[in-house]
Amino acid sequence: MSKLTKLPVWMNLRADAVTVTLSKVIEANSVQVDKLTLRAPTVRDIRAATQASNGDDEQRELILFASLTEVSPNDLETLALKDYTRLQAGYFRLVQDDEL
Structure with missing residues (x-):
């Protein structure tokens, strides 16, 4: 029996x-x-x-997130660490395999 995660x-x-x-408003693509x-x-x-x-794993993730959000890597670098961590959590939840 699978446990539902809230x-x-x-x-x-x-x-x-x-x-x-986000916990704090940022400027992304001048908005x-x-x-x-x-x-x-x-x-x-x-x-x-x-x-x-x-070969830089941190840069790879930043480039990937920029592509997936359609926001420049420079704009993503202005995120508070808390918000970048939220973005990471959202990404990993998005790509995880569905439970059977």
Whole structure:
């Protein structure tokens, strides 16, 4: 029997995307935002981020998240660490395999 895990209030998960509410407003693409949405990644997204990062795992993740949110890596670097951690949690919840 599987145990249902409750999502945090700041996370809205769908099959094709996850929206994360930020604890602090940031400027992304010259617009003030309090939420970021990551679409589900494709194999192409992963490969492109891996190639562009030159073996740097942190850079790979930043490039991937920038692609999935359609926000520049520079804008993502302005996130509070708490909000970047939320983005990571949302991503990992989005890509985890469904429980049977």
